[in-house]
Amino acid sequence: MKIKFLKTIFLLGLVSSTLTSCVGDDDYVIPTVYNYAFNEGFSSSPTGSGSNEVAIALEGWVNYNATATRLWHARTFDSNIYAEFSSFYSATGTNDIAWLITPALDFTASTGEVLSFATKTRFSNGYPMTAYISTDYDGTTAGIATATWTPLTFTTPTADDVFTSSGNIDLSAYESDNVRIAFKYTGSKSGVTTTCQLDNIKIVKN
Secondary structure, eight states: HHHHHHHHHHHHHHHHHHHHHOOOOOOEEEEEEEOHHHHEEOOEEEEEEETTTTBBOOOOEEEEOOOOOOOEEEEEETEEEEEOOOGGGSSOOOOEEEEEOOBBBOOTOOOOOOOEEEEEESSOOSSSSSEESSSSSSSTTTTGSSSOEOOOOOOOSSSSSOEEOOOEEEEETTOSSOBEEEEEEEEETSSOOOOOEEEEEEEEOO
């Protein structure tokens, strides 16, 4: 086994020498390997089209509208699936406070957690989405109103029809086994009706 191991090292050395002799330092990039605490792109969610809205129903997630019946739903465009909400399709006279909340996440066994996600707007007449973090939410719809939700600051789109990264959001201060991230759409048929799309929710840990 030791001889085979040394032979492998020798061969790898030859390959490495060959590669480095043929290319310059700027000709290749070593890929970054991420350690995800959470990664959701909604790719497994059934999608609707037109007036047919298929609500997000992923395991552990809470999808709830506190003032109406419409929920965050899954859409697809150019083979990409994402979550979407717009008050444009809500009934006249109604308001929307639509929550989409992640499953409970355990941060006690990791450090340096960083959150990122992407949002896109369409037909904008105001930005409708806010994001929050909680460590005391009990996972019920009734518990949304009684939990402590701390607002998260993130980068929002400056133009329609372009997915915009939230930027890196430092969550390292939250050492809990009950961390929840919430996305809340607030709008109404007579007020903000902007279509908001949400995708690629990721938490990287050390």
